[in-house]
Amino acid sequence: MNSTRQHKKVRLSGNDDCCVVLCSDCNVLELNLGASTLRISPESLHSLSTILNNAKKKLDQIQNASLLSGSLESGSIKRVH
Ligand SMILES: [Zn+2]
Numbered sequence: 169m170n171s172t173r174q175h176k177k178v179r180l181s182g183n184d185d186c187c188v189v190l191c192s193d194c195n196v197l198e199l200n201l202g203a204s205t206l207r208i209s210p211e212s213l214h215s216l217s218t219i220l221n222n223a224k225k226k227l228d229q230i231q232n233a234s235l236l237s238g239s240l241e242s243g244s245i246k247r248v249h
Pocket residue numbers: 172175191192193194195
């Protein structure tokens with residue numbers, strides 16, 4: 169087993185909590201989410217990116233729809249983030 173410490177890794181995006189790191193020696197991407205690390209191929213990153221973008225669009229549509237059909241009281245809209 170090769171030590172992963174010898175591999176050159178470059179952070180492509182994100183911060184310490186959530187980031188994508190490229191190991192150029194393995195040509196593998198590491199998706200770090202908190203304590204979890206997901207090792208994926210560059211192809212998977214493209215798929216994942218598309219999937220996440222679609223999920224965001226759907227989520228926005230669902231949330232907009234529920235805002236319109238829900239109560240129009242301004243106080244009822246809570247921003248979580
Ligand atoms: Zn590596």
